[in-house]
Amino acid sequence: MSETRAAPSAPAVLRPNLPLGVVVAMSCLAFFMVVLDTTIVTLALPQMRTGLGLSDNQQQWVISGYLITLGGFLLLAARAGDLFGHKRMFLFGAFVFTVASLVGGLATGPAMLLAARLVQGLGAAALQPTSLSLITASHPDEGRRRRALALWSAMGGAAGTFGVIIGGVLTTELSWRWVLFINVPFGAALFVAALLTLLPAPASTEPIRLDLPGALSATLGIGALSYGLSQASSDGWRSWSVVIALAVAVVLIAGLVVVEATSSRPLIPPALFRLGGLRIGNLVMLLMGVTMNAMFFFVALYLQQAIGYSALRAGMAMVPVTVVLVIAGIAARGLIPVLGPRLTLVIGGLITAGGLVWLSRVPTHPPVYVVHFLGPTLVIGIGLSLMLLTVTLTGTTGVDPANAGAAAGLLNTSRHIGGAIGLAVLTTVVATVTSHALHHSTRLGAVVHGYRVAFLVCAGVMLVAALASLALPAAAPQTDEKATEKRAKADAT
Secondary structure: OOOOOOOOOOOOOEOOOOOOHHHHHHHHHHHHHHHHOOOOOHHHHHHHHHHHOOOHHHHHHHHHHHHHHHHHHHHHHHHHHHHHOHHHHHHHHHHHHHHHHHHHHOOOOHHHHHHHHHHHHHHHHHHHHHHHHHHHHHOOOHHHHHHHHHHHHHHHHHHHHHHHHHHHHHHHHOOOOHHHHOHHHHHHHHHHHHHHHEOOOOOOOOOOOOOHHHHHHHHHHHHHHHHHHHHHHHHOOOOHHHHHHHHHHHHHHHHHHHHHHHOOOOOOOHHHHOOHHHHHHHHHHHHHHHHHHHHHHHHHHHHHHHOOOOHHHHHHHOHHHHHHHHHHHHHHHHOHHHHHHHHHHHHHHHHHHHHHHHHOOOOOOOOOHHHHHHHHHHHHHHHHHHHHHHHHHHHHOOOOHHHHHHHHHHHHHHHHHHHHHHHHHHHHHHHHHHHHHOOOOOHHHHHHHHHHHHHHHHHHHHHHHHHHHOOOOOOOOOOHHHHHHHHHHHHHO
């Protein structure tokens, strides 16, 4: 990033004479940390269980607790950033996330660890949408915003896989506590950097009011949905805990629609839904969430439980796709002005679907790494990279800076809910397919067949995402020069 300050029309986000790269660096690190913590603890669970005496249910809640509070508070935190200032919300998120990580690493029992993970999810809910809205608010120029979002999207795509690798190394070489302690120095650095470089929101002449009924409906409704879906994979869809949670979620989300339609200060401004790019972008992001979470989850299970890789070896096997997600994500920014968002998303969806079909041919015997794993995952990484940047641009372009947080919150909520739905549904699909296959196959053959079906379902989901992308306008976005010329004409008028 060579630019020193935002264009004059940009909202004041940074202190004078500081490069916009400061915002981009902080936003990318914050997003990386949030996504990293969805996977980094996975390989540490056996040590956590032994060291703290976790039960099976408590072990699952180390993961689920973080995801439920993260998903439940996303919209509330995003809108609060619009109303009270992105700097204030970013500082709150960094502080809560860092302190909760420290407390979790020092946990002396299950209750302390689980409480820390719940609070950590709250901090993550504040950081994730704010990291995106800081970029969109400070980069009005389309070309510069595209470059910044390319880095931001790449960090999110890579963090999930890096979490497995880093978690394996820290757990093996140090202890499970370090998968939480590692957040502390980075979180503290984020807090100090934001405190010193970001400008506070301008003082408002009007009283700031948060749509409390809408906030409660959204937070509790999405939280109940996340809880029900996370429990479905372990308790079954017919268990009372799942049925009640999903029923409560339906009632609360329906109530949210009614509240938002009648509120004078809605949590989600109605003007956002008049943006076709935002509507289609959120749909595509939800479908991508279904695929990304489930695919990496079942790939990890296949490598470790079916083929016998160690946790660390499985993580190292996924390093190439992580590198591709970063490099291809950055390179994708040059395609969007040429192809337009619609064609870029369609091509990305078709490439991803093709890679998933290839991946569905994994064998029951040790795979030929290049043919059965490296090749298809690299193809998938290229396709997802094209889509991640494009869908983020599509979902945030044209949004008023005053609503940047709400738009970012919607995108992140769509991705989170899609991931929860995909994992819950596909876990059931795999279990059902495996059960039927046991009648005419070995245990290993039945399990691998279940994974194959899951990858094919993910391919179908990505085809649906490609079809949904056709609803976007065909025109390519303006180039930097055209955008600058248009703003100059507007200013002259």
